Amino acid sequence: MTPRRLLAPAAALLVASAVLAGCSSSAAPETAPSIAPSDIPSSPAPEVTPSASAPVGDPTCDTIIPAATAEDFTSLGWSAQMEPFRIGSLELADGIQCKWGDQTIATDRVQVFGWAPIDETDSASAQRELVASGWRSETTSNGIYVTENPDWAIFTDADGYGITYLFGDGWVKLADTRQSLVLVEWPPVA
Known part of the structure; x- marks a missing residue:
């Protein structure tokens, strides 16, 4: 049996917990992550709403994503490797990038999330560098998405997006797919 099939029950559990969480909250519902990003069903781009409040404490691998998601990853035997x-x-x-996966084996089956504060000059420079390297840029009401060329992507979501940065006003978020950006919740909403 492939690792994807072994993780299917865990992915179903993640979806069920996200649905239940969405029913008990007045906030917009969020999509739970799947273990294999290519298994995420097609949907519109996630609504990403930056918080106007200042971050409380420093971001960590456990706090930039929902606590339930971090707990689900941990229950699968996954841990986070923090990187610059x-x-x-x-x-x-001042940013953080986290690679969640089974750190005991060599695998490309991981989930990546990141967040960093960024000023306007660095944001513009980073976007230019990525686009000059073949990445695609899309401006939306949520911010500017810059995603890797789909021809290079190891994994893509149902809409064909692989690793994606979302540039907002004073911040940038990162996930292994555009749909997974909805899970990056830093800074926390007061």
Whole structure:
């Protein structure tokens, strides 16, 4: 049996917990992550609403995504490997990038999430560098999405998006697919 088929029950559990969480909250519902990003059903681009409040504490791998998602990953035996937040040649020292997966084996079956504060100059420079390297840029009401060329992507969501950055006003988010950006919840809403 393939790892994808073994993780299907876990993905179903993640979807069910997200649906239940959405029923008990007045906030917009969120899509739960699947273990294999290519298994995510097609849907419109996620609504990403930046918070006007200042972050409380420093972002961590457990706090930039919903607590329930981090707990679900942990229940699968996954842990997070924290890395510097990088966009091309730019490293954002105050940011965080997390690679969730089974750290005991070599695998490309991981989920990646990141968040960093970024000023307007670095944001423009990073976007230019990515686009010059073949990445695609799309401006929406949520911000500017810059996603890897789908011809290079190891995994894509149902809409064909692989690794994607979302640039907002003073921040940038990262996920292994555009649909997974909805899980990056930093800074926390007060």
